[in-house]
Amino acid sequence: MSHKLASSNPQAPVAVFNFPFASHPSSLLRFIRTISAVAPDIKFTFFSTSRTNSSLFSGSNNKGLDNVKPYNVWDGLPEGYVPPSGPPLEQIGLFLDQAPQSFERALKEVEAETGHKFGCLISDAFLWFSGDIAQKMNVPWVTTWSGPRPLLVHLETDMIREKVGAPGQEDKTLDFLPGFSNEFLASDLPKEVVFGNIESPLANMLYKMGQKLPQATAVAVNSFETMDLKVSEELKKRLKKLLLVGPLHLVRPVPSAQSDDDEEEKDACLPWLDNHKPASVAYISFGSVGALPPMEVAALAEALEEGGFPFLWSFRGNLEDFPKGFIERTSTGRVVPWVNQVQILNHPSIGVFVTHGGWKSVLESVTCGVPMIGRPHFADQTLNMRSVEVVWKIGMRIEGGVFTKSGAIKVLEQALSLEQGKEMRQRVGVLKQLAQETVGPNGSSAQDLKVW
Known part of the structure; x- marks a missing residue:
């Protein structure tokens, strides 16, 4: 790991900052487990809220996670807080208000307790402030993201707002974006990117993320190169290093971490x-x-x-x-x-x-x-x-x-x-084959994982 993505000390532990909402925690943990299969000597500290950590690291979920230790950070919620029904937008706002200070404080606590300095910081891309913390620590900053095309959109938010940001422009085409045809419309994009108040917590987070990601040492995306070749090429121009490491669920974990695949009971259906x-x-x-x-x-x-x-x-x-x-x-x-x-x-x-x-x-x-x-x-x-x-x-x-x-x-x-269904099955069959090849020994995703 020394000459690759982390510090000059290959024994230095790695800090992991998690965004504790929706499927982000399980996706980030899967990425960490995938790295640990490639570089089993690395020790990780997984910083997240107590609620997420207790869910991710409880009982049988813990199997094969000996080198990943959870550490709790404050969720930002006031004492006695009762969440409203519906999407957790308010909780996200309260969490983000406190997150930069909460994560930095927790990180210093762990370094003080263990006597070891972290050699690398991995974060969910949503936590854009991780780049500032990594800079203070003078360590590499690696972020994780899901699909390539939405990532390009976030990197180009200023241009998109300039071209289609006015109300009533929802049907405007996005063919001014590289890799986007005129079949893509402004209404296909998250409203936080195109319209409305960029100062709302979610919009602000996404905007700052898009500005900050080009400074990351590497951005790891759960996709494979041949799935969206043109967009992948554009991302490589905008980022220091793009790692296409997916599909992560096809990448085999190390033998000790097989609980979520090989030893799993067959579904009753x-x-x-x-x-x-x-x-x-x-x-x-x-x-x-x-x-x-x-x-x-x-x-x-x-x-x-x-x-x-x-x-x-x-x-x-x-x-x-x-x-x-x-x-x-x-x-x-x-x-x-x-x-x-x-x-x-x-x-x-x-x-x-x-x-x-x-x-x-x-x-x-x-x-x-x-x-x-x-x-x-x-x-x-x-x-x-x-x-x-x-x-x-x-x-x-x-x-x-x-x-x-x-x-x-x-x-x-x-x-x-109908025939339409057969044609779709044939086309998705081709993509399935490409996905399997990419995680094979000489595949592009397998190669991108070797940077660890």
């Missing part, structure tokens, strides 16, 4: 799927945060029932949102609280993935060779689904952006029964 024809079942999941509004839950359920589509729905919402008697009546489908998504997507009977379009879900769908129907909610999901639709042509977004019964029947038929 797999025998049920065995009874279905190839590419005949719709798998439905809207991620760990995004929940469909009740009217859309009902519309999608009615479409599944009326069309007789076999389905497996991983559902975390309120069962009362389903039409009365839906679960009892639909012998063609199953509603379950949780599934092992990669195991399910890898099953030959899955013909389409109905998804919110989060980057992790898009990558998993690609590596399993499954086309997508997208109903994005927020953040980079709309941009991800537009890429799925117009760049790779391996899926489609729901018409009008919300589920109606007729709209859902239409896309489910296209994906599961």
Whole structure:
């Protein structure tokens, strides 16, 4: 590690700063585990809120994490705080207000307790201030990010606001951005990037991140070069070092860290799927945060029932949102609280993935060779689904952006029964092959991981 990304002392521990919301913690920890498979002698301290750390490092989750120690930082919430319902925007704001001081204080506490100085700082890209802390420490700063195309958008926020920032410009095309065709629209971008108050906590964080990332020693992205070649080339021009290290879920952990793959129990739904024809079942999941509004839950359920589509729905919402008697009546489908998504997507009977379009879900769908129907909610999901639709042509977004019964029947038929679905499956099969090659011994992602 000495001549690569970290300090001149290869024994120096590495500090990891986590953004404790949505799927960010598990994604960052997976990246750390992937590095530890390549460089098993490195010791990591994982700085996050107590709530996230207790969830990530509890019980069986701890297996294979001997070289990663959690350390709690303040979540920024006042005593007795009761969070409002809905997305945690207020909690994010309170956390970010205190985060620069909280993380720096915690880092100094660990150095004082252990007597060891950290030799490198890895952070979620959202925590832009980590660059300033790394500079004070005089150590390399490495950040992690999900998909390449949204990253380019954040790096070009000033140009985007200049060209399309005025209200009423939502339908303006983005072909002024390198790697973007005129099929990309301003409305595909997170509103925080294009419109509105750049001083809101989330918009401000994203803006500062876009300004700061070109100073990072390296930016590690969970993707692979051949998935979005033009955008990858543009990112390389703007960043000191771009590491394309994905798809991370295909990279094998070290033997001691096999608990989340090789020793995992088979998902209980797999025998049920065995009874279905190839590419005949719709798998439905809207991620760990995004929940469909009740009217859309009902519309999608009615479409599944009326069309007789076999389905497996991983559902975390309120069962009362389903039409009365839906679960009892639909012998063609199953509603379950949780599934092992990669195991399910890898099953030959899955013909389409109905998804919110989060980057992790898009990558998993690609590596399993499954086309997508997208109903994005927020953040980079709309941009991800537009890429799925117009760049790779391996899926489609729901018409009008919300589920109606007729709209859902239409896309489910296209994906599961018509020629369009077969063509999408062929194209996603090519991407699946490229993804497998990239994590192979001589693949580009495997090479980029060797910088550790």
